[in-house]
Amino acid sequence: MNAATGFDEDVVIVGSGFGGSVAALRLAEKGYRVRVYEAGRRFADEDFAKTSWNLRRYLWAPALGCYGVQRIHRLPHVMILAGAGVGGGSLNYANTLYEPGPGFFADPQWEGLADWAGELAPHYATAKRMLGVVERYPHRGPVERIMAGAAEDLGVGDTFRHAPVGVWFGRPGERTADPFFGGEGPERTGCTLCGNCMVGCRVGAKNTLVKNYLALAERRGVAIEPLRTVTEVRELAGGGFAVTTRRTDGRLRRGERTVTAERVVLAAGTWGTQQLLHRMKRSGALPAVSDALGRLTRTNSEALDGAVATAVPESLGLARGVAITTSFHVDDRTHVENVRYGPGSNLMGALATVLVPGELPLARRFGRVVRLVLRSPARQLRLASLRRWSERGIIALVMQTADNSLTLSLRRRFGRLRLTSEQGHGEPNPSHLPEAHRAAEAIAARMAVEGGVPAEARGSWPEVFGIPLTAHFLGGATISASPADGVVDAYHRVWGHPGLSVVDGAAVPANPGVNPSLTITALAERALSHWPMAGAADGRPSQQQLLDR
Template identity: 40%
Template sequence: MSKTDHLDYDYLIIGSGFGGSVSALRLAEKGYRVCVLEQGRRWTPENLPSTNWKFWDYLWQPVLSFRGFLSLRLFRHVMILHGNAVGGGSITYAQTLLVPPTSVWAEGSWAGISDWHAEMPAHYERAKEMLGVTVNKRPAAADAKLKEMADAMGVGGSFYYTDVGVFFGKEGDDPGTEYPDPYFKGDGPARNSCIGCGGCMVGCRYNAKNTLDKNYLYLAEKRGVTVCAETKVIDVRPLNDCADGADGYVVSTVPTFSRWKPKVRHITAGKVIFSASSLGSQALLFSLRDSGSLPNISVSLGKRVRTNAESILGVRYPGSQEDMSKGVAIGSGIYIDQHTHVEAVRYADGSNLLSSLLTTLTAGRQGASRPLYWLLAFIRLLLTRPITAIRSVLPYRFSRETVIFLVMQALEGHLDMRWTRPWYWPFKKTLSTHGAPIPTFIPAANEFTRKAAAATGGVGMSSLSEIFFNVPMTAHCMGGCNMASSAEDGVIDAKHRVFNYRNLYVIDGSVIAANLGVNPSLTITALAERAMSFIPDKH
């Protein structure tokens, strides 16, 4: 009999994103009893929002009864977009799965603590196989437009179609054709080929996007893993007053959407894995350290949080008859210099809510003067192209007329997170950002957008948050529970074990110790595969 058999589970995983779902499947295969706790909802084609104008089913803000899967968090230094759902961010992400440059392993606190160049290729390959990575086979108008822009700017040679986790079916078959499981020798669900609707980030309604509930998590549940949706963790405490967690843990939960005196449930487990995303794991660990449940969490918690040095720009073509909404969410990309990576992003026709986050392209200096530069830019556009200017700021047809640019840089830069009481709500502590400001626009990307818009007859767009709040917007928050050689430099060791505790792990985007310069989902998956390789079979 195992020493944990008297407990409810061998492993309890907090969060069902890329780290949690990988861990759940691999642990189940090794014979462990596993439970996954997820505060978000379980989504199906029947309950997914048909458009992001149904913001109550698209945005995540439980206190306002918004029960969607996309959270927008505005901090002093940055606006962060992230997902909450069974399947984590895979429900709302653009399924772009890229390997970062090898230079990232020589940067940050994880440099030198493992032989990354020897280890990671095999884990990336396994992650690609599980996520069904393939080259985009539904190129569309937005991709052609990005290629046209790249050629005009002299960087056409860097253009590529993205590697994505989408099922495209057999060449020659009609889009939307149903196939028996094409990935796992019949062990997975039946799939339908992509129809190129552009709705990936509103939740795929056509069974083509390779979300985690169709691979890792699906297979984990078939192997007996328990997934508890709409369940929020409020405490993790060592059992039997054993300070280092050697005897296991008791995890306390409440229903996510309960309002009045929610019923607390207690679950015991031999080992606990935090996989609640960078923001989620940081917030929970800060709370547990502050409350005394896990007082010995490293003082490095919250340090060196990274955002891929991102900026969100775009070019709109008001009145255009070309439909920029078709294709996959991110279908192509280019490099405008050795550090700066630009991807073409789209939303499905009618999903125009995010038009409220973009406005007329604005250069100038970051800071208090930027709104003045914006006003001058808009007046100039209004005087020279009045009808175009008015159409460019209206939500109507936004997704059909706009190529959004996701700009990322693989350059060093970070923030720190702290656990403080905000001035506007001193009754409860929450995460807050500290440190030097992140640049609110990338000059090279701004200049590319200006010239590309001029060359193709469009109107350049900037992020409102950059102009009026002096903060950039990112969908890729990483770090905060960094991997390092000691507790002085990080929160976990090279095998994802939390310093100063036994049987406690962090496996998600919070462990990443460098700006990747590409979408991080594949790297998180590969790191989780690597972490699971260190866990022996139960028997």
């Protein structure tokens, strides 16, 4: 306990993803005593699953004894892919680090609060340096040719580009001293293009947060506790917070513990942060949280479709490379990226099925699947086979800047309080994207030409049932001008609880239309740059001053 403040810690951070890792390092540099709680486990490079079939190391399902990196959540309107473990989503994301276009910064939810493009520009630069961004994926192979060709066939060849990625390429498989932070960071190994970035990089080439922000934070004394799930954040009558955790893996004993902290940073990912805020508002632990909580929850207007060949086109080597390498724009608001898994990581292929028009009623969508299977059962069996799926296909990750959203709330189901969703502000959250279908068909056509093997555009089973997939779940505790409009102020402080901050994807106010990791990192860098040095006066305006402007 700090005798001067009476608290166990200066700051407790909930979560160790892109927002939490930035907070950990920058607050340690400013002299704060920091403790990070992470629900997931800590992974060394060799601890990651070799393929996605190693469920205990790949999937996150603690009730089943699985403590891997891949979380899957379901709401009535979307299925969500997220990350778990020390390093959060950086462990299983696709290393893809785009900046959004100007429309993102001009969204009405926040445009009048700051010159966001101008203010964030230096923080994007810092985030790129810290995450080791290579501005253009440096290799060109068959998949990159297929994507370039698909863009040309769609009449948008001028939008094709190689993706910016956070990977140490170096000499393939060769271990070297830290190349990013003057030797202060961990040793690294050059990328071998194995394709398993999203299962967990066993090589040590992927620039996960464990290799940069968190490594540097721990060197400065930050304590990171893995396998601790935060169950309550309660504001204390005299100021500060009590944070209660339990062992994530505790089956016989909950192992509950409570520490006090002067300030708390929520960075548990959009799902975790929203769930915690909803529960604490309902229980009275954080009674002043805005009623706007849950509004403007975004899915990045996303779909996951793709193309699969009936046999392995051996000459193409579709599984060789990093997870995402290229992209193009179908139109002004629709961004398409190729995605791959490495050889043997075929589990996600179980989500794929026939591509069917999403505007049809459910019964007709399902009937279309049945008819296509009955019309050509042998072909559909070959397409649906998981054998060497990652070597036969290209996933198309499609994102939009469309202004659509969901509103999340808690509802009691089967005796437990669970998050649920309804359509929110703007356009309805899409159950399918016609633009994604066009892209998938163009990719399939080019794949067949390049590989000499019949290929077909594919959708997903959730999409058949009107539930899109997203890997980029955002918002719900958004930046706003007042508590009537959102949950946090322009400095990421929770309205009504200014000692509590939200510094993760939950604060993002709009669909960026690109992978959001770089933007979450830049927003976190900006937020933490405004924190005072430990023990110094806080130069930020109070929330009342913000409201009086």
